[in-house]
Amino acid sequence: MDHFLYRDGLLHAEDVSVAEIAAAVETPFYLYSTATLTRHFKLFDEALEGLPHLVCYAMKAASNQAILKTLAAQGAGMDVVSGGEYARARAAGVPGSRIVFSGVGKTNAEIRAALEGGIRQFNVESEPELEAISRIAAGMGVAAPVAIRVNPDVDAKTHAKIATGKSENKFGIPIARARAVYAHAAALPGLKVVGIDVHIGSQLTDLAPFEAAYRKVADLTEALRADGHEITRLDLGGGLGIPYTRSNEAPPLPMDYGALIKRTVGHLGCEVEIEPGRLIAGNAGILVTRVIYLKSGEGRDFLILDAAMNDLIRPAMYEAHHDIVPVIEPAPGIEPQPFDIVGPVCESGDTFARARPMPPLGPGDLVAFRSAGAYGAVMASEYNTRPLIPEVMVHGDQFAVIRPRPSFDEIINRDTIPQWL
Ligand SMILES: *Cc1c(COP(=O)(O)O)cnc(C)c1O
Numbered sequence: 001m002d003h004f005l006y007r008d009g010l011l012h013a014e015d016v017s018v019a020e021i022a023a024a025v026e027t028p029f030y031l032y033s034t035a036t037l038t039r040h041f042k043l044f045d046e047a048l049e050g051l052p053h054l055v056c057y058a059m060k061a062a063s064n065q066a067i068l069k070t071l072a073a074q075g076a077g078m079d080v081v082s083g084g085e086y087a088r089a090r091a092a093g094v095p096g097s098r099i100v101f102s103g104v105g106k107t108n109a110e111i112r113a114a115l116e117g118g119i120r121q122f123n124v125e126s127e128p129e130l131e132a133i134s135r136i137a138a139g140m141g142v143a144a145p146v147a148i149r150v151n152p153d154v155d156a157k158t159h160a161k162i163a164t165g166k167s168e169n170k171f172g173i174p175i176a177r178a179r180a181v182y183a184h185a186a187a188l189p190g191l192k193v194v195g196i197d198v199h200i201g202s203q204l205t206d207l208a209p210f211e212a213a214y215r216k217v218a219d220l221t222e223a224l225r226a227d228g229h230e231i232t233r234l235d236l237g238g239g240l241g242i243p244y245t246r247s248n249e250a251p252p253l254p255m256d257y258g259a260l261i262k263r264t265v266g267h268l269g270c271e272v273e274i275e276p277g278r279l280i281a282g283n284a285g286i287l288v289t290r291v292i293y294l295k296s297g298e299g300r301d302f303l304i305l306d307a308a309m310n311d312l313i314r315p316a317m318y319e320a321h322h323d324i325v326p327v328i329e330p331a332p333g334i335e336p337q338p339f340d341i342v343g344p345v346c347e348s349g350d351t352f353a354r355a356r357p358m359p360p361l362g363p364g365d366l367v368a369f370r371s372a373g374a375y376g377a378v379m380a381s382e383y384n385t386r387p388l389i390p391e392v393m394v395h396g397d398q399f400a401v402i403r404p405r406p407s408f409d410e411i412i413n414r415d416t417i418p419q420w421l
Contacts, residue, residue: 002283003033003371003394006329011368015397018288018327022366025390025401028289028307029378030124031368032062032402034070034395036284040132040254041074044276047258051272056100058238058277061374062285066393066402068092071280079238079275083110090117092177100235100273102149102199102285104129104170111136111144120320121145123197123235125172130185138190147197147235148182150175150220152213156201156239159318165200165213172198178220182229193229195270196220203276205251207260210239214264221268234265238275242282244321244371254279278374285373287312287389288327292344301339303361308343309350312369312376312385316349324352327366330359345384377403387411 003014011018013033021031044055056077058066063085068078069092077098078089078101089099101110104125111133114122124130124146149172156163164171173181178196182332185193200213221231231287241251254276261272289307296302314320324341336357343350352369361367377391391403 002036004036004368008382009329011325011327011329013286013394013399015393016399018286018368020395021365021392021399022288022290022327025259025392026405027366028389029392029405030285030287030372032064032067032281032285032391032393034393036373037067037070037280038074040276040280040284041071043077043254043256044274044280045126047254048261048272048274049258051262053272053274054098056098056235056273056275057276057280059089060378061277062281062376063088063378064391064393064398064402065092066391067281068094070393072098077273079277083107083113086110086114086117096120098295100147100275102197102275108132108136112140115140115142115144119145121147121194121233121235123147123149124185125149127181128182129172129183130188130191134188134190136190140155140190142190144190145192145194146185147195147233148173148178148185148193149197150178150217152198152200152216154200154213154216155206156209156210157206158201158203158239158241161318162202163200164202165198165209168308173236175216175220179223179227182224182227186229192323195231195233195235196224197235197237199235199275200239200275203241204239207240207252207257208283210236210257211260211264214261218265218268221265221270224236231268232270233273234268234270235273235275236261238266238277238279240276240279242279242374245323258300280374282374285371285376287322287340287369287372287376289367290368291361291363291367294362300355301337303339303341303358303367305341305343305352305367307369307389308345308384308386309347310345310381310386311343311389312352312372313379313381314375315352316347317379322352322372323370324356324358324367325370326359326361327368335360344408345386382411385411
């Protein structure tokens with residue numbers, strides 16, 4: 001459920017008319033709903049009630065300071081995957097004790113910065129990384145809390161570009177080698193092994209792969225304890241999918257996911273962490289854009305929008321579907337017609353949808369891409385020198401620009417001219 005609904009025939013974000021924001025901000029822009037963000041966070045938090053737990057929002061999904069502050073105020077921790085995200089989380093007021101650091105390629109500088117600023121745990125993805133953290137932490141005279149990311153060799157049955165839990169993926173260490181790697185970790189200075197980490201992929205629409213992975217984690221917990229390791233924390237990753245179409249998809253609910261966690265690992269007495277990103281932010285954001293031209297081609301009509309693949313790359317990169325809805329609710333009984341919906345960038349990949357049934361639309365009309373809150377703004381670029389589009393947040397009857405559109409001068413002035421020119 002989200003808070004983007006028609007009211008009196010006009011799409012609203014909570015209590016604000018989307019058309020009103022478009023008039024003030026100019027299109028295209030991302031628009032987030034505070035109520036939806038907090039609702040989704042609370043669904044996870046409540047699903048784990050009864051277990052000691054921390055929901056660490058995977059901020060790579062959408063990392064604007066206003067989003068982070070909104071979630072942190074609800075009690076969220078953060079899952080970061082770079083030094084930049086660590087700095088963003090700290091700038092939003094999140095203490096290091098609530099930040100977990102994931103990712104396969106942490107640099108020495110990133111490890112050092114996290115140790116200096118405080119970190120709940122590093123989720124370690126390889127033995128060379130384990131050794132690097134050990135060396136840096138020992139040099140600083142501290143013990144770095146670590147969980148080791150195991151790859152459970154489970155097929156997440158999701159898009160190949162976002163599956164991470166099979167043995168052929170680059171993530172984590174093979175679960176079969178886990179006992180040897182934990183023994184290695186225990187022998188290294190500067191480390192405090194606190195737990196096990198697993199993350200098998202994104203946009204999972206079935207709980208079965210989670211169940212298979214978490215059962216393996218439970219078995220591993222017992223094996224490692226028998227080996228003498230103190231395993232007090234299980235980080236179970238993110239990845240729960242969201243409905244990208246209104247009609248025919250019903251991914252599992254956080255409540256059922258929570259029950260699965262309790263069933264599979266609840267008996268171990270561990271503190272549980274989860275790292276949802278998409279389910280918190282995805283349906284909490286839309287992309288609002290305007291039709292520039294209606295172009296009739298050979299046997300097909302094109303809606304050319306002022307948003308493009310550089311603003312929202314998911315359709316080009318993952319063949320992702322986004323529902324696209326008019327901001328003015330179509331009158332009942334209007335016959336939809338098929339449109340190819342495209343952006344202005346000079347690439348055939350700049351196509352959001354083919355033969356999409358839409359009500360009649362023309363130049364100047366506003367449309368909204370639903371489910372654009374996660375992996376939207378954060379993956380945008382300025383290709384074609386199209387400025388990064390603004391982000392706007394709604395809270396009840398208020399709205400605020402939370403990242404303005406840069407001017408052309410600001411973009412151009414980031415370049416510096418070498419002295420020989
Ligand atoms: C991407 C990622 C997540 C978040 O995945 P979602 O599908 O957005 O929930 C969590 N943990 C790790 C390690 C990730 O790489």
